[in-house]
Amino acid sequence: xxxxxxxxxxHLRASVKPHGAEFCRLQTGSGQDLLWDGNPAxxxxxxxxxxxxxxxxxxxxxLHQGRAYxxxxxxFARDLDFRLARLxxxxxxxxxxxxxxxxxxxxxxxxxxxxxxxxxxxxxxxxALHNPGDSDLPASFGAHPAFRWxxxxxxxxxxxxxEFEKNEADLLPALDPDGLLxxxxxxxxxxxxxxxxxxxxxxxxxxxxxxxxxxAVRYSAPGAPVLEVSWDGFQQLGVxxxxxxxxxxxxxxxxxxxxxxxxxxxxxxxxSFLVSPGGTVQAQYTIKILPPEIG
Numbered sequence: 001x002x003x004x005x006x007x008x009x010x011h012l013r014a015s016v017k018p019h020g021a022e023f024c025r026l027q028t029g030s031g032q033d034l035l036w037d038g039n040p041a042x043x044x045x046x047x048x049x050x051x052x053x054x055x056x057x058x059x060x061x062x063l064h065q066g067r068a069y070x071x072x073x074x075x076f077a078r079d080l081d082f083r084l085a086r087l088x089x090x091x092x093x094x095x096x097x098x099x100x101x102x103x104x105x106x107x108x109x110x111x112x113x114x115x116x117x118x119x120x121x122x123x124x125x126x127x128a129l130h131n132p133g134d135s136d137l138p139a140s141f142g143a144h145p146a147f148r149w150x151x152x153x154x155x156x157x158x159x160x161x162x163e164f165e166k167n168e169a170d171l172l173p174a175l176d177p178d179g180l181l182x183x184x185x186x187x188x189x190x191x192x193x194x195x196x197x198x199x200x201x202x203x204x205x206x207x208x209x210x211x212x213x214x215x216a217v218r219y220s221a222p223g224a225p226v227l228e229v230s231w232d233g234f235q236q237l238g239v240x241x242x243x244x245x246x247x248x249x250x251x252x253x254x255x256x257x258x259x260x261x262x263x264x265x266x267x268x269x270x271x272s273f274l275v276s277p278g279g280t281v282q283a284q285y286t287i288k289i290l291p292p293e294i295g
Contacts, residue, residue: 005084005092011121012289021082021094021114023047023145026123028289034227036146036247043146043242048078049114050142051129052106054236054271055257056179062106062266064138069105073179074144076105077112091117109133110275112141126284127233131275138267138274140255142234143285146247149197151224160221162195162239162250165214173256175205181259195239197248206240210256217250218290226290233283236271252285 004015004024015025024046026035038046053062053075062071080102082094093115098108110133115126131137150157171184186204189195193214201207214237216230231237234252241248256271266272275281 005087007088007090007092007116007118009090009118009120012118012123014116014118014123016092016094016116018082018084018094020078020080021049021096022078023116023123023125026287028225032152032225034147034151034225034289036148039246042245043247045078045144045146047143047145048074049112050074050140050144050251050253050255051077051112052110052139052141054140054142054253054255055181057266057269058178058180058258058260058263063264064107064266067107069107071105074142075140076102082114085113086115090119091115108137110137110139121289123287124284125286126282128280128282129275130280131277134277136267136274136276138269138272139281140253140272141283142236142238142251142253142255144238144249144251145229145287146249147219147227149241149246149248151219151221151227155221155224158196158198160197160219160224160248162197162248163218164190164193164195165216167193168209168213173208173210175208175257176260179205179257181208181210181257183260199243202241202243206238206251208256209237209239211235212237219248219250220293223292225292228288228290229285230288231283231285233281234285252283254281254283 004017013027016023056073061068085095086093096112111130113128172186174182174186176182220226231252236253238251
């Protein structure tokens with residue numbers, strides 16, 4: 001299996017790694033890089049797949065039928081090799097199935113597929129989680145793409161913004177030092193539907209919109225292309241960076257970290273969903289590249 005696979009249109013090019021089913025390059029047709037470069041000295045990931053949890057579980061353990069299983073923050077899919085299931089010039093599909101290694105952390109049969117396709121100036125990423133078992137499959141999943149900040153050399157970082165499609169809540173959940181939700185106590189930094197990206201915005205970790213009312217956000221700066229990230233089937237949104245890092249993550253989620261006071265069965269955890277036997281749960285997000293806005 002190759003280290004990465006390339007898909008393209010005349011307007012957009014992407015590369016996807018089987019390791020983690022993570023796309024690792026996103027370029028305009030003219031060769032402008034839009035995705036974070038994954039510098040391991042800062043943050044070595046670029047667009048990890050979050051599964052079967054989003055965020056942290058209390059004590060980094062998943063409880064099922066009274067037994068505890070080790071579960072790292074954001075799950076294990078981002079660290080495993082997916083199998084290539086399909087490849088064309090403009091699309092590719094990767095598949096991850098349960099095995100002995102996953103059952104040691106997550107004692108359920110599952111099949112997770114990630115489908116990447118490019119159509120003109122759009123990259124679409126589709127999630128499909130199938131339950132081949134005979135009992136309900138509890139899960140969460142999410143996306144974590146990191147875009148360059150600044151988008152173009154020479155543009156000040158503080159000139160960048162996110163524009164939400166709709167108004168969002170005035171209070172956001174805070175995160176405790178263990179990454180658990182501490183309740184809606186953090187004032188939202190949005191000014192109407194605009195979020196000005198500033199150096200200190202992520203001093204208290206991610207901004208979490210739970211639920212998110214918007215189904216799209218636009219990311220840009222004066223003179224830079226506009227990246228429109230839209231989603232369907234995801235119910236929460238995270239926005240995150242490391243202070244001073246050269247990226248900002250726009251993260252559609254279906255699930256979120258455990259609340260501080262929750263220490264129960266994973267199937268009962270707020271934010272988890274259940275896939276019925278033989279059923280499939282799907283979601284998708286799209287990154288569309290638009291020309292710079294004028295005026």
